[in-house]
Amino acid sequence: MAEAVQRQAVPQDPRIDASAAGDPSLQDIGLGNYAPYLLNRIMGRYNASLRDEMAQLGLTTPKMRALAVLSVIDAPLVRELAVYAVVEQSTLSRALDGLAADGLIARSADTADSRGVRISLTPAGRTAFARLWPHMAQAQARMFRGIGAAEREAFVSTLQTMLANIRKHPI
Amino acid sequence: MAEAVQRQAVPQDPRIDASAAGDPSLQDIGLGNYAPYLLNRIMGRYNASLRDEMAQLGLTTPKMRALAVLSVIDAPLVRELAVYAVVEQSTLSRALDGLAADGLIARSADTADSRGVRISLTPAGRTAFARLWPHMAQAQARMFRGIGAAEREAFVSTLQTMLANIRKHPI
DNA sequence: GAAAATTAATTGCATTTGCATGTATATCGG
DNA sequence: CCGATATACATGCAAATGCAATTAATTTTC
Numbered sequence: 123m124a125e126a127v128q129r130q131a132v133p134q135d136p137r138i139d140a141s142a143a144g145d146p147s148l149q150d151i152g153l154g155n156y157a158p159y160l161l162n163r164i165m166g167r168y169n170a171s172l173r174d175e176m177a178q179l180g181l182t183t184p185k186m187r188a189l190a191v192l193s194v195i196d197a198p199l200v201r202e203l204a205v206y207a208v209v210e211q212s213t214l215s216r217a218l219d220g221l222a223a224d225g226l227i228a229r230s231a232d233t234a235d236s237r238g239v240r241i242s243l244t245p246a247g248r249t250a251f252a253r254l255w256p257h258m259a260q261a262q263a264r265m266f267r268g269i270g271a272a273e274r275e276a277f278v279s280t281l282q283t284m285l286a287n288i289r290k291h292p293i
Numbered sequence: 294m295a296e297a298v299q300r301q302a303v304p305q306d307p308r309i310d311a312s313a314a315g316d317p318s319l320q321d322i323g324l325g326n327y328a329p330y331l332l333n334r335i336m337g338r339y340n341a342s343l344r345d346e347m348a349q350l351g352l353t354t355p356k357m358r359a360l361a362v363l364s365v366i367d368a369p370l371v372r373e374l375a376v377y378a379v380v381e382q383s384t385l386s387r388a389l390d391g392l393a394a395d396g397l398i399a400r401s402a403d404t405a406d407s408r409g410v411r412i413s414l415t416p417a418g419r420t421a422f423a424r425l426w427p428h429m430a431q432a433q434a435r436m437f438r439g440i441g442a443a444e445r446e447a448f449v450s451t452l453q454t455m456l457a458n459i460r461k462h463p464i
Numbered sequence: 465g466a467a468a469a470t471t472a473a474t475t476g477c478a479t480t481t482g483c484a485t486g487t488a489t490a491t492c493g494g
Numbered sequence: 495c496c497g498a499t500a501t502a503c504a505t506g507c508a509a510a511t512g513c514a515a516t517t518a519a520t521t522t523t524c
Contacts, residue, residue: 145430153365153377157445158339158433160452162358165336166379167459168329182510187333194324200473206324208337210512215474237472237519259316262329267458269451274328277451280444281331287438288338353480371503381482386504408489408502470521480511485504492499 168261175257180224181250184209184217189243189251190258192227197240199232226250339432346428351395352421355380355388360414360422361429363398368411370403397421 153159169183176186187207191198195206200218204211218241221227226247232238243251266274324330340354347357358378362369366377371389375382389412392398397418403409414422437445 145427147364148361148426148429149365153362154453155449156433157436157449157452158336158429159361160449160456161332161336162340162379164452164455164459165329165332169333171459184510190319190330191324193318194320201471208333211473212475212513213511216510219474232472235472235520239473255319256316258319258329262327265328265455265459269454273447273451276444276447278326278328278331280440280448281328281335282325283440284335284436285331288335288342288436372501382503383482383505384480387480390504403502406490406502410503466524468521468523470519472519473517475516476514478511478513481509483506483508485506487504488502490499490501493497494495 164265168265172257172261175261176254179250179254181254182217182220184213185221186254186258188214188217188221188241189226189247189254192241192243192247193251193255197230197242199238199240203241221247335436339436343428343432346432347425350421350425352425353388353391355384356392357425357429359385359388359392359412360397360418360425363412363414363418364422364426368401368413370409370411374412392418 148156172186173183176183181189184207187209188203191203191206195202198206200214201211204214207214209217218227218229222229224246225244228242228244229239230242232240269277319327343357344354347354352360355378358380359374362374362377366373369377371385372382375385378385380388389398389400393400395417396415399413399415400410401413403411440448
């Protein structure tokens with residue numbers, strides 16, 4: 123399975139890293155200074171703790187995220203919702219089945235393109251989100267404990283730049 | 294894409310949020326200013342793109358992360374590795390089966406506690422990581438494109454505070 | 465204007481995941 | 495020092511996931 127990776131001392135593919143000197147090693151940087159490591163640790167814990175709280179409300183992470191996005195964005199297409207909610211479209215489709223069965227969302231055909239399905243919150247869905255939002259707000263507050271407004275704004279601003287850098291979708 | 298979705302003034306459950314005023318709504322904040330949303334979008338894309346590249350090297354995300362952590366931390370216990378790699382222990386255990394089968398890691402009983410299993414990179418494992426590291430370094434570089442050294446250091450410093458805030462494990 | 469290509473969403477299916485359990489070892493309390 | 499409890503890791507199994515194929519509709523091309 124992994125044979126390809128264990129070959130010896132392969133010279134760097136110039137398409138992969140054009141910088142002649144090569145990258146500083148992870149040891150040089152140190153795990154604790156390596157941003158993706160920190161980001162994964164932080165989000166791993168944030169998402170896990172939220173997931174446990176959502177389970178008690180009978181919701182999964184995809185369902186929670188769909189409700190959250192729908193509280194802000196009105197009647198998106200399924201594929202748009204998938205991007206915003208950071209959920210695979212097939213997973214989202216099934217999560218929407220569950221939310222619809224619980225009467226929290228409604229599916230309706232797009233008027234302009236009958237392939238498209240627009241998703242909207244029902245009043246019950248809005249109520250459900252109002253109940254789960256405090257958990258999300260609190261998890262965020264825990265995350266930012268001891269971080270002042272200025273630092274926090276700078277942090278969010280950097281995140282916005284980063285999202286613009288790496289995003290693949292125009293939305 | 295619509296704005297001003299009507300709000301329903303659902304009374305807050307006092308057990309959920311003791312702060313009398315309640316949280317500002319997600320609409321008030323705006324998705325694009327809500328840090329957990331940005332973080333999930335960013336890490337979703339970062340991890341997906343790295344996962345695709347790793348698949349071509351015959352590695353999964355848990356395997357990649359295990360190798361990365363092992364390149365920095367010497368002979369951790371399985372549970373420690375699971376924390377650093379942000380992978381469930383049962384998932385990690387199976388990823389280690391695969392890495393061991395490929396000769397990339399070695400398991401050895403802990404000398405002090407015979408229940409413990411210490412994991413270390415083999416020379417082949419070290420070579421494998423040397424080959425995948427440029428991909429990780431480049432994904433990180435993409436993420437920080439157009440962000441200066443000072444901003445980047447401030448960002449990482451905030452992340453370190455956040456990790457200290459939310460982490461559950463002492464490590 | 466019809467065939468070909470593209471796009472939207474859902475669904476089938478194999479893989480992956482994670483919870484719960486099992487097994488072995490270590491530590492604690494009396 | 496012995497039974498009870500806790501911890502470490504692996505594994506059984508059901509559920510969740512994601513890729514690929516399907517169905518349906520739109521757009522493009524010639």
